[in-house]
Amino acid sequence: MDSPRSIGARALAALLPDLGQLPGPRYRALSTAVATLLLDGRVAPGVRLPSERDLAAVLQLSRSTATAAYQQLTEDGLLVRRRGSGSYLRLPVGSRVSGPGGRLNRQDEGVNVLDLSIAAMPTLPGVLEAAATRALRQLSQHTGDIGYQPYGISALRERVARRYTDRGVCTDADQILVTNGAQHALDLLLRLQLHPGDRVVTELPTYPGALDAIRSHGGRVVAVPFGPDGRWDAAALRNALLQTSPRLAFLIPDFNNPTGALIGDDQRHELLAAARGSGTTVIADESFIDLDLREHNPRGSGAADSTGTPIERPMPMAAIDDGVVSIGSLSKPIWGGLRIGWIRTDPDTVSRLAMIRARSDMGGSVLDQLVADEALADMDSIAARRRAELIVKRDALLSELGARLPAWQPSYPAGGLSTWVTLDAPGATPLTHLLEQRGVLLTPGSRFAVDGTLERYLRIPFALPPAQLATAVERMAQAWADLGPRQVRRPSGALVPA
Numbered sequence: 001m002d003s004p005r006s007i008g009a010r011a012l013a014a015l016l017p018d019l020g021q022l023p024g025p026r027y028r029a030l031s032t033a034v035a036t037l038l039l040d041g042r043v044a045p046g047v048r049l050p051s052e053r054d055l056a057a058v059l060q061l062s063r064s065t066a067t068a069a070y071q072q073l074t075e076d077g078l079l080v081r082r083r084g085s086g087s088y089l090r091l092p093v094g095s096r097v098s099g100p101g102g103r104l105n106r107q108d109e110g111v112n113v114l115d116l117s118i119a120a121m122p123t124l125p126g127v128l129e130a131a132a133t134r135a136l137r138q139l140s141q142h143t144g145d146i147g148y149q150p151y152g153i154s155a156l157r158e159r160v161a162r163r164y165t166d167r168g169v170c171t172d173a174d175q176i177l178v179t180n181g182a183q184h185a186l187d188l189l190l191r192l193q194l195h196p197g198d199r200v201v202t203e204l205p206t207y208p209g210a211l212d213a214i215r216s217h218g219g220r221v222v223a224v225p226f227g228p229d230g231r232w233d234a235a236a237l238r239n240a241l242l243q244t245s246p247r248l249a250f251l252i253p254d255f256n257n258p259t260g261a262l263i264g265d266d267q268r269h270e271l272l273a274a275a276r277g278s279g280t281t282v283i284a285d286e287s288f289i290d291l292d293l294r295e296h297n298p299r300g301s302g303a304a305d306s307t308g309t310p311i312e313r314p315m316p317m318a319a320i321d322d323g324v325v326s327i328g329s330l331s332k333p334i335w336g337g338l339r340i341g342w343i344r345t346d347p348d349t350v351s352r353l354a355m356i357r358a359r360s361d362m363g364g365s366v367l368d369q370l371v372a373d374e375a376l377a378d379m380d381s382i383a384a385r386r387r388a389e390l391i392v393k394r395d396a397l398l399s400e401l402g403a404r405l406p407a408w409q410p411s412y413p414a415g416g417l418s419t420w421v422t423l424d425a426p427g428a429t430p431l432t433h434l435l436e437q438r439g440v441l442l443t444p445g446s447r448f449a450v451d452g453t454l455e456r457y458l459r460i461p462f463a464l465p466p467a468q469l470a471t472a473v474e475r476m477a478q479a480w481a482d483l484g485p486r487q488v489r490r491p492s493g494a495l496v497p498a
């Protein structure tokens, strides 16, 4: 991860809580607070801390208090002291999580396993059957053609373009490339636009599949934490753009995975102005755009308040700046097994992307695209059913968490499929290891960062039925209690499996 290599005493002091409010001796409060900044991803591993003398002066502590705090961090395995060069933060051994998490490697789980490792759901009953029946009727119109369609079939490109235009982003079909899902879309864009060593700004936390893709193309991630209020930290994003001049920014403004945050208009404008200034191409992943859970509109076509008045949606990023590249997908609102997504960009870039994709898969399945086109024709009512179902599940999960794990702080997601939980102590990785043995699969917060931080966080999707969510939370509460305060509260101990 690319980040500043040192932090000054004043900058560090600005991130620290009021040490007088923390329990125990003052040196312990300081070491715990610095450890929390590291494990929560607010200060990156490898960063050099200010000298003990400078920090003591800014915090108005005695020098011996700062020295004892640094000593404690060293004993906890979180600080390396190099003679003549300074003190550097580091993660304790064993904290890195690598490879795709969740169930990607697990094909034959027993029926009792509760899988909350992926934010995705089965399709709604009947939806695909109906779309496939209609698609079969269209098939004969296509089988006279050779069937290789690297851009995607025109009916689907036209329908996707119309949906953008309806959302206020004027779009022609030649601006759409149909892909095998959003992950494929991102991979193609990275292949076209990223050179090894280029920087890519992302949110922190962000979707692990994007981090994997950026790294596999040799990109360097500049991860910018959300602000404490769960919104973009616009100033931090602007600074990251202006200071590192990244080639790309990968953002999930409409219901971030994992936090569920929806980013407002002002921040979108601010960010896009900064991106223009730094010459950065912004990729907006809108995979969750149809899962707006702010209120359910029983009449069908979008979020609305209890009187049926539509709730304002922030402007699409591409409506603010036509240079934004948008990614969409049917995986979340309809079904991941369909493998249909798309890219919206300028026609010239679409042609170059089509050439690249033809080299690897020649084009997507025509039959699947026909099914997708038919399903999209019903998208408003399908998405309304999805939202109604998800609101019930979200509320059930949040109420179970409140009842059984009141010290945890789940986000209240405006949309999407998961809540991002702040645990009362670091230890998400040992918790997920223990839960795996007890039949609950979860992804620890560290998968949503590049460097093993975010150990105090856990993503919990609410894709399962409420009764299964209740069982999963019951097992989480038991496992968290069994891990015990000693292991989870000491920063270094947090990462030792129970």
Ligand SMILES: Cc1ncc(COP(=O)(O)O)c(C=O)c1O
Pocket (backbone or CB within 6 Å): 119, 180, 181, 182, 183, 184, 207, 209, 252, 257, 285, 287, 329, 330, 331, 336, 340, 341
């Ligand atoms: C933000 C985001 N983008 C892309 C994907 C991958 O989606 P697809 O199935 O369309 O490839 C996911 C899956 O979880 C996601 O959360």
